[in-house]
Amino acid sequence: MFDHIINWELRAGSHEFPGPHGGTCINEAAIVAAGFEYREVASWRDCPSCFCPTLAQFAIMVNDGSPDHIRKLLMPLVSSLAGSKDEEGWVERARAEFIEREVYQDVVTPFMRHRKLYVERAPELLPEIDRLTESLLRDRSDPIQIVDATGRLVYAIARTLQRGGPIYWIVPRRMPVTVNWSDSPEETFTADREMLDVDTAWAHASRALVRAFRIGTQAPAADTAKVVERMEVEKARALERA
Numbered sequence: 607m608f609d610h611i612i613n614w615e616l617r618a619g620s621h622e623f624p625g626p627h628g629g630t631c632i633n634e635a636a637i638v639a640a641g642f643e644y645r646e647v648a649s650w651r652d653c654p655s656c657f658c659p660t661l662a663q664f665a666i667m668v669n670d671g672s673p674d675h676i677r678k679l680l681m682p683l684v685s686s687l688a689g690s691k692d693e694e695g696w697v698e699r700a701r702a703e704f705i706e707r708e709v710y711q712d713v714v715t716p717f718m719r720h721r722k723l724y725v726e727r728a729p730e731l732l733p734e735i736d737r738l739t740e741s742l743l744r745d746r747s748d749p750i751q752i753v754d755a756t757g758r759l760v761y762a763i764a765r766t767l768q769r770g771g772p773i774y775w776i777v778p779r780r781m782p783v784t785v786n787w788s789d790s791p792e793e794t795f796t797a798d799r800e801m802l803d804v805d806t807a808w809a810h811a812s813r814a815l816v817r818a819f820r821i822g823t824q825a826p827a828a829d830t831a832k833v834v835e836r837m838e839v840e841k842a843r844a845l846e847r848a
Contacts, residue, residue, distance in 0.1 A: 615629050616635060616669060616678065617631065618631070619631065620647050621634060622646055632684060632687070633665055633669075636685070636688055639684050639685050639828070654688065656690070664818070666757075667757025668812050673808065680812060680815070683815070685825070685828035689825030700822065701821050702752040703752065708810070709759070712814075714739070717767075717802060723770065727766075731766045738755055738758055738762060741755050742756065764808060772801050776799055776800075
């Protein structure tokens, strides 16, 4: 895996310089991996122009909200952010709406179906979830705003899950067609018990981000040796500063 090769740590927030083991957010790591001079990234505006603003913004949201062990899922994207900018006008909106749709399917919808469980467990957090849901329905003008509100919605739901506990529900699965003794085909079903907690909420958001990279222009394959060299050089500089 890429993260084992370069041994770089992804951390929440922006950073003035990487620590001896990396210690940056995903966008700062991607800047180093692409050969740009290191810079602190507080928003998508701080990224090089070849970074897709929509993907960079949602990467910030997922990077900063995820627990450490979930944040590691983002490591393969370090070599993909540079070159992800697409000049076609429809691509950013398509990426934003894809991320929103995936998060709604895997995080927001299961939560809303069980929302009544949290009326007593975490009542002060529910108005924020309602406000963010309404804002997404109302304001569709800017892809950045769509992914930013989507990320904030995951934050709010994750905080609620942390306070009030996970959600469990049964999901039916369609199995392959079988044939009985009378030669009439039958469809069999099974049911899986699924859970939504803080970890799975952010894991779903991470997967939505990864899949959104497939829309539009994709970064050319990175030269792994050069990426490793650049990031090791930056870690060496951090050791000298320490």
